[in-house]
Amino acid sequence: MTERKTTMTTRRKFLTTAAAGAAAAPLAAPALAQSTITWRLQTYAGPALAEHVLDPAIAMFNQIAGDRMQIETFYADQLVPTGELFQAMQRGTIDAVQSDDDSMASPTEVTVFGGYFPFGSRYSLDVPVLFSRYGLKEIWEAEYAKVGIKHISAGAWDPCHFATKDPIRSLADLNGKRVFTFPTAGRFLTQFGVVPVTLPWEDIEVAVQTGELDGIAWSGITEDYTVGWADVTNYFLTNNISGAWIGHFFANNDRWEELPDDLKTLFTVCCDQSHYYRQYWYWGGEADLRVNGTKMELTTIPDEEWDTVEQAAQVFWDEIAAESETKAKVVEIFKKYNADMQAAGRPYRYGKA
Template structure:
């Protein structure tokens, strides 16, 4: 083939290819995300606006952007649509579509709900929670438990901050806890009442005022990061460095019908955004707990001697055994917690220092 013939061949082939592609393009249907109405969810978090700005809003904003018009989640804050204690039933009825909270606070009707939130001394550090769920079998147990409940799908759990006391008066001994009216989580309150604490339940947005009016003596609902972030450091004076749990265990839930309506690729996107939120909290709280202890300037730090605080941990192990008696599934969870505790102690530093 001469050079001229080769050029003519390539030219004709190029024209033919372009025509073929053009015809295929014209003939193919054009699919766009907006060809149908977007899926719309209403989701409520346990957190007020200042806290939600860290623990969930960035991930929901990212989801809405990445969903590209196919789905949009409207986020509501603590008690904004439904009181926190009624969230599970509201989600089950379809009044709201999804929830971020702990099982304990939303009164989830499963036996393992007692382990949500701050189960006393179940964790020492925030990494303990994802390790327990992903490597020690808690995920499978939670899936099993919620599979028995109609209308709600449990989507996964992650870690938040530790549970310390933020108080108006100093706590320097266990005896100082006696008679203190404290806002805390249901199961944590049941445990702390053994040491004279008076658990108080109030709407989240009322806590700051309740501290100012002395309706509350303290808060055992968070670590120091949240105390500064949500304004509690402005109405309290002291922060007890001893904690009854190293990390809050919180979950994401959805109304089952609404979750099943979501295409698989958007379900995957939502779970990726959940994981992004879990990751953000790991470093935000780890930074904040040290930062505010050392540079916060609003709260004086107090401590109970470790040998005295050990009496609480010993009592917690007795509490575990009582919970284990409530169901076979709870007994399995308690055994996992005991096995994990032993492993961490045997591993030594940096897993456990005592």
């Protein structure tokens, strides 16, 4: 894993550097044919994370597509704030987006399930199976078609753990903690005294240093190390509220329909390749850094106490299901899937659900 530079990149410094680089790029970049299709894609991820989770896939696409199509990438909040990604894509300001539904404030019925739906998954393989074999893919495609967006690909990313300045060894330790997290995860965690805080992604490291935040519940330990959060937090809670983030690639539907079929296929394959990379990068990285990482001390809330959180999640699921027919359908799929995995036993599930 590439070591993160010790110098801190502020938003102003990053944008200044990006602007300078953009101004210089035409001098070095090869000329494109006038007929070249060009897209702009913005990700929820900052530059250090995007180096792993986005850039390789788009570089692959651009190399293969050549003069036929090129995609320019932008990182978290660079063109628009992450919470405005959906609106920008719907308007056509941005052609495509890499994000979860929750972070980009999607107006669909499935938004609450994007990102970290509490205890919806235990392992990263749960997510592609839920989409490919249990019907979530068709539901997502239908919901986004209603609002002019093409849902291209869903994948499993890292689990959701707390990284904090002070140790978390009991539920009581969560009380009053100001935490950067996803909207749905924050909604769920408030019952345990967590105070969800929304800030621009690139401001999180400084917010922890200044005391504006007590911790982060946004990722697993791989991401904590990669983006620098492990440098400003002291403890990593091994209990998680979700085994894998549900993230996606989306595109403005009009722009998508303008593409020839082979470029649609190529972009889909590159998106799937990005998900595949994340699957093993996170799975291996989570274990490696728990064992060999030196920056964060591991803490654990005892099983008998954490069971109350898992039980609360089931109540939360039912509350979500009561909100609409589509949400009820998705919750039933989650329940059916997790029941099947529990019945299957090891290695799919073991212990309590």
